[in-house]
Amino acid sequence: MRKILLTAALLAPVLLQQVAAQNRQISGRVTDRSSGQGLPGVTVLVKGTTVGVSTNSDGSYTISAPSTATTLTFSSIGFVPVERPIGTESTIDIGLATDSKVLNEVIVTAQNVERTRNSLPYAATQVDGENITKARNPSFINGLSGKVAGVNIRQSNGIGGSSNILIRGTSSLFGNNQPLFVVDGVPISNANTNTAGQQTGRGGYDYGNAATDINPDDIASTTILKGAAATALYGERAGNGVIIITTKKGRKGIGVTINTGATGGRIDRSTFMKYQKxxxxxxxxxxxxxxxxxxxxxxxxxxxxxxxxxxxxxxxxxxxxxxxxxxxxxxxxxxxxxxxxxxxxxxAADNGPEAFFKTALTLNNSVIVDGGTENGTFKLGYTSIRDKGVLENSEVNKNILNFGGSLNLTPKITVSSSVNYSRVDGKGRYGTGYGDGNVMTNFRQWxxxxxxxxxxxxxxxxxxxxxxxxxxxxxxxxxIYWNNPYWVRNKNFETDSRNRIFGNAAATYKVTDWFNVLGRVSVDSYDEVQEERIAIGSVGLSNYSRFNRTSREYNYDLIGNFSKNINESISLRGLLGANVRRQQFSSIFAETNGGLIVPDLYSLSNSVSDPVPPIEDETRVGVDGIFASATLGFREMVFVDLTVRRDKSTTLPSSNNTFVYPSAAVGFVFSELLKDVSWLSYGKVRANYAEVGQGADPQSVLTNYSKVTTYNSNPLFSLPGTRNNPDLKPLRTKSSEAGIEMNFLRNRVGFDFTVYQRNTIDQILPITLSTATGYNSRFVNSGEVRNRGVEISGFVTPVKLADFSWTVNANWTRNRNEVLSLFGDFDNIVLATYQGGVSSNYAIGQPAGIIRGANLVYKDGQKVVGANGYYAQTVSSNEIIGDPNPEWTAGVTNTFNYKGIGFYFLLDIRKGGDIFSLDRYYGLATGMQPETAGLNDLGNPSRLPISEGGGVILPGVLADGTPNTKRVSNTNFGLYGYRRNPAGAFVYDGGFVKLREVSLSYSLPTSIVSKFGAIRGVDFSVVGRNLWILHKNLPDADPEDALSSGNRGQGYSSGSFPAVRTLGGNIRLSF
Amino acid sequence: MVLATSCVDSLDDYNIDPKRASVVPSTSLVSSAERELASTLASANVNTNVFRLYVQYWAQTTYFDESIYDINTRNINRNFWSALYRDVLADLNEAKRLITADNSMDAKVKANQLAAIETLEVYTWAVLVDTYGNIPYSEALDFNKPQPKYDDAKTIYDDLIKRLDTAIGSFDKSAGGLGAADLYFNGDTGNFVKFANSLKLRLAMTIVDVDQAKAKTLVESTVGKLISSNEESAKLTFLGSNPNTNPLYVDLVQSGRYDFVGTNFFIDRLNTLKDPRLGAYFKPNGGTFKGGIYGVGNNYASFSSPGVALEDPTAPSYLLSYSQVEFLLAEASARGFAVGGTAASHYNNAVTASIKRWGGSDADATAYLAQPAVAYATATGDYKQKIGVQKWIALYGQPVDSYREFRRLDYPKLTKPEGALSNLPVRFPYPVVEQNLNTANNAAAAAAIGGDNVNTKIFWDKF
Structure with a gap:
């Protein structure tokens, strides 16, 4: 629970009186005894007086002590306080021991304000970088899976694929539900450029989401802010929660950390097909x-x-x-x-499709050099992650360079900057969904x-x-229909790259000891290109397409921070700020027309017919926000937070573009009143309410025409599919939350229990219309969704001995969402339609994203069989056949430490959440699974003609409830699959229990390390990810595998990729 | 703070899309609608237009789901519906709005443009009614009415005929119209008027079984104003390159697939009749023409597949052909309407026009018509059967028309395949999403027509 603080000059509260001159100067440095790192923000106090200072960013301090002073006290939340006699020394260095009290960890909250956990009146979970990278996951997002209550992460099995993150459920029906990512105060894009077609299983590639450009090894800690009371200061984009990432900072002296590791992966056979032979x-x-x-x-x-x-x-x-x-x-x-x-x-083939998969290989190497002096710190890191997938010719390589530094120009002015450059190159990402670009469609369906x-x-x-x-x-x-799968992978591959720089430059001016001002300019800028190929000789037309996109976001912040003790009992801190955000997205997509001329030449000019004009998109967003917050503390026992923010957004009509939203929160540390109750270590109740307003997607206001390719020099225009709306107003999320945290038995056991409700109203929906209106959809303000849920997390340390400890952390989340209203008389709106006659819908009174389609007919729980011997189907093709939302999710970690040996494993659990499998809809029809062959009730091969003793009596009852006795033929295709069964017959429970992460680590004892001279630490670890699915209900596939992130495609599986079991090792050297 | 808040106010242009037009030439919307309409009618895409299967011209090879009437899996009924409403009618309606609002135009040109658009709209509405029955009409094409009510099919037809009459009356042949933006007639108002009258004839004959008297009056009012040669047929001639090729070229050639072969039901008939169009309709297989079995899997290599003429990217899509007009007149004549000529003469003209359209000669036509099985006088059955069978053969290139005429004339007699999921559809069910998006009105319409299923006949389908 060690915490590295940020620029202390900016953030640490300096609550104490200034002292008179001509006193004696004492200076020194406070370090963390376990790591030797400087500890910023430690309060250094002359005992018996109010004279005191805080340590700066590398732990150094200088204090002017009255000549009468005899003792200094050093205290910092999370550490055991120390008293030290002054004597005659003018330099006092001190090492503080960690206090095991989890509750007093320092948590980075909105706008980078650091607060102790006991002062927080809302739910926030901090995960240390160490815990994210424990299993060396190349994606830090996936590294959070199962570790935080209220956060549901769904990863895809494709190389470099998307991760869908939902904090407290789906609230925006058509908009973005992914949280905002903030790195060192810079909001960074997590955009996903996957097309609507890709997301609904119609082929294409999953290019992943952009937040995965963050280097996991550079993360010091991650804070997940869930409710609006915690996030409201971040403005309109924070309604879905915020993931705050604090990167590592330099320490005094020079330090070097090197990580080198490799992992290998094989597919998990339980998530792939078994074939009849x-x-x-x-x-x-x-x-x-x-x-x-x-x-x-x-x-x-x-x-x-x-x-x-x-x-x-x-x-x-x-x-x-x-x-x-x-x-x-x-x-x-x-x-x-x-x-x-x-x-x-x-x-039967000796080598079926399972032979297609190779061993995945990931090489993950990083080096971070950091250092600092009295006046500044720096950090320079480089990470290389080279990832080769389980399919031929697939690789995603990331090169990431980080720089961060701060400099105290004068005692009052600190400047800092961080720059993160990344380059991601992909080649041969897996084709997704249905189509000849995805070999899984071939292997699983045809x-x-x-x-x-x-x-x-x-x-x-x-x-x-x-x-x-x-x-x-x-x-x-x-x-005719399918290429040689090796041709697909080696000839029809995509390539992509993304070059990105994000970072900031900031200056802090300490006006007085209780007020400072921060000015910051931050940039997130990237350019990406995606090129797709279909070689001459493939099924269908050869083709080449390219998509170039640039994304720019600039934020300008001016924030005043104040912090003051009004009297002994009452403290006040807060901030006043302004944010100017400008975003610009520009893209162009072009492709060849009518095929390619010269083989293996991928150029737009190599087009049989003239290419149609490229599609250009240019969107801009401007949002200006002003905000204020105040936290009133009473005797470290009661904390009241108030915030207000006003945003003005260009995405709304100018008459309606300003919105103001408040929050209020209160926390009461009742254990302060029960100090004599020895078994209670800590107890707090908290409650809060907040609103967040939000603008529309850019260009939802004015309607334009679509250009259609010219016909023989005649211009063609058409109305667009979506009708925009000049009367849009901001949507609003109303969020309330209450919780209790308690620790017992000297913090050996504890829990955190939170209930919340979040209503999102006046949603901005591109509501799907009957095309009889002439449009596919129209933007309107309407609809309300409610999410309510329970989050429980807890820990227990059953064993804690001098050399051995065992700790269990667990979390459990249940979210229930319900669509309360839609638009006009609509009681159902369609989010997406899919192959297989199924669709994702929002229906009043139902959870978000329910799946509809034709269903089986049941009588008293038994399937009804028609007079023809086949399963009866509902008259309507519009029955609710599935709910993709999990009933609950949970994560359990066990950590064992014995001397330098650590063993850790994480179980990630999801209960429920339905999935429609197009793979089985088709695959069972085309006779691939063993259950489509074999023997019938008579002991004969079921595929024999009925006249020869074959055929099948489908289990079920007739409409009158009597058992079915009609034998039907299984000689030709279709009996078990789509042809004779409705979509509802292919809906499966998506629950699972996965052994998500395992790590066994060993740190060389200091006694040995010290013999290596400069080396300060050597750690070895063996890591495993997704090694074992203990339980699942979806046959042949991984219930977690998703087509893309976003609202569409959830609960729909087509051309699914198997899970990959990953095992590897890592060595970390610190100098 | 002041600086910051004044900023967004100065960024009004952020809401203007710099890459898309907010003002366009009004007739460009008509061009787009014409292209979409002709493409939808000609398509053989199993997601959109499966009527070549329903009338059993073609059988499928491996995937015969559409042949056994699986409509849901591919949302075919939704795609066809949307193509006509959203891609044709909405753009025609928008063009009408823009032209009506344009006060700078020559009055005659404006009237001709509006009348031409009205004709195209009537054509498209009729296809929708013929396919679904009651449909959103009076409240359709208005985003402010997101849940339009469904109107009665017959009432719509009556209104369509009225609108068409008004349009015909407002054409002025001396003036120009849509100009080059009219991809069908290149702005020839005279031919457009003939198309409008021929459409009137078609609509009138469509309702003949339910209102013979009205049909008679309407039909007789068109005499002498109709399409009178293959050259005057309403059609779109496609271009050689994507995306403006005939969609058949995409489906049959560019896709690299081998999804269709002729049915033995159709090819056997053509063989028996020594039909001169056979070589255009299909490719020979091993020197002979051989059809596959409808409604089961067929081995592509064993049968005759769609002919080379269908693989030409520039092959035209016909909306209303001269041959079709003559068949309608033949039927009108057989029913005793005063249309000039005889049933036989119009029948002969119709067959001849069709044969010539498919590359045959007058001599081919004469020889063909001389056969007792073809000649009007001696061909089997009543006029409905004689005309029905030959019209079915002739409408090979117009599957949507063929599907309507088969239902109306009840010839040839088609039977559903053994593994069919339903009876041979006599209409498309409403798209499933309509049940979600327009629940109450959809349910009311389903009740009004007597059930939203494939067995409910369109109002004109009396027999």
Missing amino acids: EYGAGYGTYYEDASGFFLSRDIDGDGVEDLVAPLSEDASYGARFDPNLNVYQWDAFDPSSPNFGKARPWV WQTNVDLKEQKAAFERTGRNVTYNFADPTNLTP
Whole structure:
């Protein structure tokens, strides 16, 4: 619970009287005894007087003590106070021991105000950098998963893919629900450029979200502010919570920390398909030979018709495997194949699609050099993360350079700056969703079980061409539906890069010891390019597209901080500030038209037809905010917070663009009154209420026309899909929260219990309209969503001995959201529609994002079977078939320490949250899973014709409740999948229990380290991530895998990627 | 503070999109609507236009879901609905609004432009009614009425005919109209008027079974004002490059897929009749023309696939063809309407026009018509059957029209395939999202038409 404070001159309260001159000067440095780091913000007091100072950013202090002084006291929250006789010394250095009281940790709150936890009247959770990087997760967002109550993180399994973060549920129906990220006071973009098509499973790539550009090794701590009372000072973007990241700061002297680590990953087989091994390619008895399962052609020219596999068919409802049957398969038509012109036994493949996955490899190296003197500190860090995925030709490399420094120009003026440069290069990110760019669509939905992946690989490597198993016909060797998967990965790959700089320059002027002024300019600027390719020779048209986007955000802040003890009992602190924010986003998308001319040349000019004009977008946002806050403290027991902010936003019509919102919060540390109750170490109750206003998405006000490609020199224009609204007004979130925190038994056990409610009203919705209105959607102000929930976190240290300790931390979150009202007479609005006849919806009285589609019919809990022997379907295709919101989530960590050895593991748990699986909707129809084959109730292969004892009696009852006895055929495709079953039959519970992180670490004892000269510490660790899914209900797939971040696509799974179990090691050297 | 707060006020232009037009030439919206309309009608995309399957011209190869009437999975009924409302009618309506508000125009040109737009709107509304029955009409195309009520299909038809009459009356052939922005007739007002009259003929004949007297009056009022040659047919000739090619080119060629083959039901008939259009309609397979089985999987290589003529990116999409006009006149004549000529003469003209449109010669037509199975006098059945079968053959390039005429004339007799999920649809159900977005009105409409399912007939579909 060690805490590195920020620039103390700015932030530490200097509450104490100034002293007269001509006293004796004592100086020194206060350090953390465990780490040797300087401790800023320590109160140094002449005992028995009010004379005192605070230590500066590296822990140094100078105090003018009256000649009568005999003793100095050093106190800092989180550390055991020390009294030290002065004697004759003029330099007093001191090391403070950590106080195990978790509650008194210093927490970074809104606008970088540092406060002790006991003074906070709202919920805030701080996670140390150490805890985020414990399992060496290259994404700090994923490193938070399961560690914080109220925060739900859903990661995708794609390389460098998106992470969806929700704090206290979905509140904005169509807008952004992701929290605001603030690094050292700089709001940074977490934008996701994935298209609506990508997010709804229609193919494309997941380019991830931009906040992952932050270097995990540079994070000192992360504070998660959940409710609006905690975040309101950040303004309109803070309604979804704020994640405040404080980066590491330099220390006095010179220090070097080096981390080097590597992890390897293999897919978790429980999250991938298992295939039946009884039947091969085909949809059934539709083809040419007598059985109907095969093509019948004379391949060898002997005048006799031969059996040929139905190459064009992407299903496995074909002929039963029989090693005595010789069949011409795809390789018989590849002249480069050793099997060219040869028939082969009709058997299941030795190497199914599971052979496609490689071992993922991540190399993570970082070095941070830091240092400082009396007058300043600096830090310079470099991190390289090289990530190769489980698919061929996939890599995402990050190079991140951080600089931070501060300088005390004069005793009153401190300047500081931080600069973060990152470059992320991606190549071969996984194709997502449904489409031939995603090999998972092929493997999970449309596959031939007789095709051997290693042979497909050999064919691609032999020829460099798209020699696919899925030729149109023996006489037409073009790929029909699916490319050779190795071709897809090696030829149809995307590349992308993002160059980014964010940082700030700030100056603080200490006007008096109780008032200072901060001026800060901060920038977040990046340029990204995404290029996608479809090579000549692929299924469909070859293509090249490029998307260039620039994002700029500038913030100018002027903040006055004051802090004063009015008398012995009452303290007052607060701030007054102004923020000017300007954002500019500019993008251009262009692609070739009608295919490519020259192979392997990816250029817009290499287009068969003239490219259509590129799509340009240019949006700007300006928001001006002024804000004030005051915290009144009474005897370190009662704290009252009041804030108010006014924003003015260009995204709203000018007549309606100003909005003011307040917050009020109170905390009562009742344990201060119960000091004689020995088992109670700490107790606080708190309650708060806040509102946050918010503007619209840019350019939601005025309506323009869409340009359609010119027709023979005739201009074409069309009305846009979305009708804008010149009467928009700000939306408003009203949030209230109450909680209690208690620690017992000298802080060996504790809990934090919070209840909250958040209502978001006057939502700005691009409400989906009946297209009979001429539009897809229209922006309106309407609708209310309520989120209410409970967050519980607790810890217990069951064992604490001199050499050994065991600590358990746990958190549990339950959020319930409900759509209270929509627009006009609408009782349902559609968020997104998907392949499979399902949609995400908001319906009054229902949780956000419910899934609708046709459903099975149930009678007394049993599936109803129609007279035809197939499952009955609801008349309406519009039944509620799933709720994607989890019932609750939880995380449990266990930490064991024995001397220098640490062992830690985290269980991440989600209960409930429905998922519609398009993979199973199609995959079960095309006969890939074992349950589509096998024996029936008579002990015969179910795929035999009914006349030969095959067929299946589907379990269920007839409409009258009597058991179904009708036998239906399972010879041709479809019985178990989409063709004969409604979407509701493919909805699964998305709950899971995952062993998310494991780490075993060993720190060399100081006695050994000291022999290495300059080296101060050596730590080894073995880390594992996602090693084991202890429980899940979604067959064949990872219930957590998501298409993208954002509101769309939640609870919809298509072309899902398996989870990757990661294991590796790391060495940390400190000098 | 003062500085900061005055800032946003000076940034009014932040709400103006610097990359999109707020003012456009009004006729450019008509061009876009015309292109969308012609594309939607011609498309073979299984997400939008599946009527070539429903009338059993084509069977599918591997994925035959649409052939067995799976409408939901691909939201086909929604896509067709949206294409017509949002991409055609909304833009026509907007163009009408802009032109009406434009006081600087020549009055005659303005009247011609508005009449042309009105004709295109009537055409599109009729397709919607013919497909769904009762639809949002009087309250549609207005974002201020997000939940428009559904109007009665027959009432809409009556209004459409009235509007079309008014439009026809307001054309002035001596003046220009939409000019080059009219992608169908390149601004030829005379041909546009013929199109409008031919549409009137079509609408009148569509309601003939429910109101013969009204139909008769209407039909007879169009005589002499109709499309009278293939050249005058209402059509859009597509361009050679994307995105302005015939959508069939995209579906059949660019997609690289092999999804469709002819049905044996259709090809066997063409074979039997020695139809000269066969070689244009389909590709031979092993020297002969062979159809697959409708409603099951078919091996692409074993059967005749759609012909080369359909793979031409510039192939036109017909909205109303001369052949169609002659078939309508043949039927009118057979019903005793005074349209000049005889049922047989119009029938012969219709078949001849179709054969020539598909590249055949007059001699081909003559020989074809001379066969007893084709000749009007000797072909099997009553006039509905004679005309129905030949019209079905002729409307191969106009699947939406063909689907309507098949339902109205009840020939040829089509049967649903064995594995069908429903009966052969005689209408599309309303898009599922309409149930969510316009719940009460949608439910009322479903009740009014007698059930929102594929078995509910459109009001004119009496038999």
